[in-house]
Amino acid sequence: MSSNTGRMTAKQRLAIERQKMPERSPDERAKDFNEVNLGFTAELAKLEATRCLQCKKPTCMDGCPVGVDIKKFLELVEDGDFLAAAALMRQTNSLPALTGRVCPQEIQCEAECVRGVKGEPVAVGHLERFIADYERAASEPVNVEVAPPTNKKVAIVGSGPAGLTAAADLARMGHDLTVFEAFHAPGGVLVYGIPEFRLPKKIVAAEIENLKKLGVKIELNTIIGRTYTLDELFENGFKAIFVANGAGLPVFLGVPGENHKGVYSANEYLTRVNLMGAYNFPNCDTPIMRGRQVAVMGGGNVAMDSVRTAKRLGAEKATIVYRRSEREMPARIEEVHHARDEGIIFEMLTNPIRILGDENGWVCGMECLHMELGEPDESGRRRPVPIEGSNFTMDTDVVVVAVGARANPLLSGATPDLKINKWGYIEVDENLQTSIPGVFAGGDIVRGSATVILAMGDGRQAAQSIDNYLKDG
Amino acid sequence: MVGHEIVEKQVLAPDVVSIRLRAPQIARVRKPGQFIILRISEGGERLPLTIADADPSAGTIRLIVQAVGKTTGQLASLEPGQAIRDVVGPLGRPTHLDSFGHAVCIGGGVGTAVVYPIAKALAELGNKVTAIIGGRTKDYVLLEQELSRFAQRVIPTTDDGSYGQKGFVTAALKDVLDSSPEPPVKAIYAVGPVPMMKAVSELTRPYGIYTVVSLNPIMVDGTGMCGGCRVTVDGQTRFACVDGPEFDGHLVDFDELTDRLTTYRQAEARAVQRYENHTCKLKDES
Numbered sequence: 001m002s003s004n005t006g007r008m009t010a011k012q013r014l015a016i017e018r019q020k021m022p023e024r025s026p027d028e029r030a031k032d033f034n035e036v037n038l039g040f041t042a043e044l045a046k047l048e049a050t051r052c053l054q055c056k057k058p059t060c061m062d063g064c065p066v067g068v069d070i071k072k073f074l075e076l077v078e079d080g081d082f083l084a085a086a087a088l089m090r091q092t093n094s095l096p097a098l099t100g101r102v103c104p105q106e107i108q109c110e111a112e113c114v115r116g117v118k119g120e121p122v123a124v125g126h127l128e129r130f131i132a133d134y135e136r137a138a139s140e141p142v143n144v145e146v147a148p149p150t151n152k153k154v155a156i157v158g159s160g161p162a163g164l165t166a167a168a169d170l171a172r173m174g175h176d177l178t179v180f181e182a183f184h185a186p187g188g189v190l191v192y193g194i195p196e197f198r199l200p201k202k203i204v205a206a207e208i209e210n211l212k213k214l215g216v217k218i219e220l221n222t223i224i225g226r227t228y229t230l231d232e233l234f235e236n237g238f239k240a241i242f243v244a245n246g247a248g249l250p251v252f253l254g255v256p257g258e259n260h261k262g263v264y265s266a267n268e269y270l271t272r273v274n275l276m277g278a279y280n281f282p283n284c285d286t287p288i289m290r291g292r293q294v295a296v297m298g299g300g301n302v303a304m305d306s307v308r309t310a311k312r313l314g315a316e317k318a319t320i321v322y323r324r325s326e327r328e329m330p331a332r333i334e335e336v337h338h339a340r341d342e343g344i345i346f347e348m349l350t351n352p353i354r355i356l357g358d359e360n361g362w363v364c365g366m367e368c369l370h371m372e373l374g375e376p377d378e379s380g381r382r383r384p385v386p387i388e389g390s391n392f393t394m395d396t397d398v399v400v401v402a403v404g405a406r407a408n409p410l411l412s413g414a415t416p417d418l419k420i421n422k423w424g425y426i427e428v429d430e431n432l433q434t435s436i437p438g439v440f441a442g443g444d445i446v447r448g449s450a451t452v453i454l455a456m457g458d459g460r461q462a463a464q465s466i467d468n469y470l471k472d473g
Numbered sequence: 474m475v476g477h478e479i480v481e482k483q484v485l486a487p488d489v490v491s492i493r494l495r496a497p498q499i500a501r502v503r504k505p506g507q508f509i510i511l512r513i514s515e516g517g518e519r520l521p522l523t524i525a526d527a528d529p530s531a532g533t534i535r536l537i538v539q540a541v542g543k544t545t546g547q548l549a550s551l552e553p554g555q556a557i558r559d560v561v562g563p564l565g566r567p568t569h570l571d572s573f574g575h576a577v578c579i580g581g582g583v584g585t586a587v588v589y590p591i592a593k594a595l596a597e598l599g600n601k602v603t604a605i606i607g608g609r610t611k612d613y614v615l616l617e618q619e620l621s622r623f624a625q626r627v628i629p630t631t632d633d634g635s636y637g638q639k640g641f642v643t644a645a646l647k648d649v650l651d652s653s654p655e656p657p658v659k660a661i662y663a664v665g666p667v668p669m670m671k672a673v674s675e676l677t678r679p680y681g682i683y684t685v686v687s688l689n690p691i692m693v694d695g696t697g698m699c700g701g702c703r704v705t706v707d708g709q710t711r712f713a714c715v716d717g718p719e720f721d722g723h724l725v726d727f728d729e730l731t732d733r734l735t736t737y738r739q740a741e742a743r744a745v746q747r748y749e750n751h752t753c754k755l756k757d758e759s
């Protein structure tokens with residue numbers, strides 16, 4: 001089937017339009033938690049890959065934080081050599097099934113694709129997802145080489161994308177790996193934050209299984225800083241530690257009425273639904289308030305996930321309330337489109353100043369102000385300024401606050417020698433080593449709320465640094 | 474065995490049980506005032522419970538639980554040899570302990586289980602400890618004998634007068650404070666239903682005595698990640714699972730806590746009903 005390789009002219013390639021990702025209809029999908037996107041078929045994948053011009057200077061690669069060899073990858077997909085494409089991918093990106101689904105491609109790889117200058121970029125993300133799913137479905141798992149055992153124990157704190165990536169790399173280097181996870185299930189934000197309809201849990205589970213096959217031990221229900229301190233890990237024979245405990249501290253609005261019943265942080269809302277299975281109450285024991293009119297504060301992925309979850313829990317009206325305009329929303333563009341198709345309402349340039357409660361302490365509304373955009377702020381985005389006298393009330397019976405996260409102080413608080421910056425994030429050097437020798441850190445706890453791929457990139461770099469450290473030590 | 478084996482069980486009152494379960498690392502490092510969160514089985518709820526006691530050499534912790542709902546009811550029905558799938562801890566800040574001279578420890582109902590390790594630790598520090606333990610009826614006066622091993626005085630009270638002093642723990646506390654005890658009372662630890670902790674705090678406010686309460690808001694993770702356990706203390710939002718669970722009773726907004734605790738009342742009633750009708754199959758994915 002590789003007959004077209006090299007033979008197609010640039011002009012012919014240019015004539016092919018971007019293939020649409022097959023998805024379930026909004027009506028159907030907004031009623032359940034199954035995945036929205038259905039994935040490319042092999043034909044669609046090859047056709048889409050054929051759109052790549054195989055540029056001499058593949059600018060797309062500058063847009064990828066981990067430097068995936070996109071050009072070569074697309075060539076292999078075009079040739080139908082999917083397993084080779086998967087193997088190539090895994091050289092730089094160990095979790096393509098995830099990144100293909102959750103990377104903000106429109107500001108990363110696809111943003112730099114020349115085809116995007118006039119028209120639409122090559123759908124790198126969709127193809128990444130395709131080959132990962134293809135590989136998983138192919139019966140023979142790709143055999144990864146594992147170096148002979150070094151008998152050196154390494155501890156990983158946190159089983160999010162940073163921790164999982166570091167664990168996989170270090171295990172392949174022959175080290176003896178243990179991942180400590182606070183929750184009763186591994187995966188970090190991938191399991192308790194990002195919902196099933198965007199990232200099926202079985203994909204995360206498959207990656208965890210791969211880790212176990214590499215001999216990685218996972219200790220659940222273990223909080224470093226409580227169950228064990230970092231010092232105790234060293235006393236127990238660990239030679240190096242990678243701290244990847246995520247950001248994990250909810251930010252509230254700080255407006256009156258925020259403690260009324262029915263006001264959730266997005267972390268709590270999503271954890272109840274995703275990790276604890278509250279959508280399945282009372283078959284699962286954890287309850288959640290199912291509002292009829294749910295208002296979600298914020299414009300990022302977390303807000304989008306929350307509002308679409310609310311819809312799936314049966315809300316008649318699920319609304320995004322964001323203080324800037326749609327242009328400034330940091331969410332993945334695909335999620336915004338999906339949300340819109342599912343009937344999510346967008347109240348832009350709106351900021352709540354008070355949450356109203358009824359006589360029994362339940363949320364019943366929000367007092368808001370309309371905003372307008374002023375001068376650009378430090379983030380380069382135009383600053384929202386309140387329009388005086390524009391107060392209005394919005395009816396709502398559940399409010400979800402998704403306006404960001406900060407550094408959780410639990411571990412750093414229990415580790416006085418660990419240097420943190422003024423926002424509480426862990427300070428690291430260029431090798432991701434912290435102020436404590438042998439302790440490395442990466443992911444959201446270093447960067448602030450970032451992305452899955454950046455966390456994975458840190459995991460990979462930390463693995464290299466730890467390997468070097470263990471060789472020297 | 475997957476999880477943590479129950480090695481001993483004792484029925485303390487009609488719906489209150491004491492269980493010891495295997496959790497060696499937690500037993501080794503826990504301090505008075507700290508708690509664990511457990512999940513009985515797959516699909517279960519995360520349930521916070523105070524570590525009432527621990528035996529590091531045996532590798533066990535003791536929990537005292539009152540069956541008030543589905544999960545606590547299910548827990549109370551487990552027998553030795555059975556296991557609890559997930560136990561995480563120790564959580565929360567340890568109790569602020571000091572040599573106060575004389576401390577009063579007040580337990581209301583199952584709150585006595587929470588105040589018990591604190592009383593024990595205070596006594597070990599050389600404090601004179603007076604314990605006031607209240608219950609609705611005689612059956613709910615818990616741990617009297619165990620407390621009397623180290624407390625100078627244990628005053629039981631019951632709402633209905635079926636045992637000890639008739640009335641609320643606050644009346645007994647007032648008597649103690651007004652009797653000008655020697656050494657004078659410098660600290661009060663009160664754990665029990667929210668109205669009780671509020672009443673104790675109101676009572677001690679004019680005396681200006683340091684009063685500690687242990688709050689029991691609804692929790693999910695127990696690590697400061699979700700904010701579900703937020704309480705207002707001195708006008709500030711605090712997370713009980715990491716900033717507490719103990720706070721200065723004179724600064725706590727008890728009314729807000731009372732209100733937030735009712736969030737899932739209706740939902741829970743549904744869960745209990747289903748559980749009791751045995752229509753609910755616990756789903757086990759493992």
Ligand SMILES: Cc1cc2nc3c(=O)[nH]c(=O)nc-3n(C[C@H](O)[C@H](O)[C@H](O)COP(=O)(O)OP(=O)(O)OC[C@H]3O[C@@H](n4cnc5c(N)ncnc54)[C@H](O)[C@@H]3O)c2cc1C
Pocket residue numbers: 101102103104157158159160161162163180181182183186187188189190193194195222223224225244245246247248270301302305332410411442443444445449450451452453455
């Ligand atoms: C709802 C939501 C949607 C998102 N959507 C996207 C998206 O579409 N695309 C994207 O790129 N990014 C997205 N992100 C951001 C992305 O998920 C994070 O940047 C990424 O997960 C960070 O990875 P991490 O490994 O640093 O930490 P985390 O994924 O946060 O994992 C940290 C883990 O450490 C555990 N832990 C914490 N403290 C301790 C301790 N003391 N001891 C032991 N374990 C501990 C935690 O329980 C957790 O499992 C989203 C985030 C959220 C919340």
Ligand SMILES: Cc1cc2nc3c(=O)[nH]c(=O)nc-3n(C[C@H](O)[C@H](O)[C@H](O)COP(=O)(O)OP(=O)(O)OC[C@H]3O[C@@H](n4cnc5c(N)ncnc54)[C@H](O)[C@@H]3O)c2cc1C
Pocket residue numbers: 508518520521522523524536537538539540541542543544545546583586587688689690691692718734735737738741742
């Ligand atoms: C830090 C901490 C330590 C605790 N220690 C103990 C302990 O040592 N022993 C013990 O028996 N209980 C303790 N509790 C309370 C215990 O966690 C609750 O009783 C439990 O969550 C109720 O769960 P359930 O599913 O059985 O009942 P549910 O069905 O969830 O609730 C039944 C009824 O109890 C009320 N309720 C729910 N949660 C709480 C709560 N947290 N506190 C008070 N009332 C509640 C509800 O409003 C409802 O009316 C503690 C709670 C916290 C936060």
Ligand code: SF4
Pocket residue numbers: 063064065066067068070093099100103105108109110124125128453
């Ligand atoms: S990892 Fe993310 S940024 Fe890199 S190529 Fe894949 S989708 Fe694009």
Ligand code: SF4
Pocket residue numbers: 051052053054055057058059060061070071074112113114115122
């Ligand atoms: S920039 Fe676009 S067209 Fe060029 S190699 Fe990369 S993906 Fe292909």
Ligand code: FES
Pocket residue numbers: 691692693694695696697698699700701702703712713714715
């Ligand atoms: S229980 Fe989630 S922050 Fe306290």
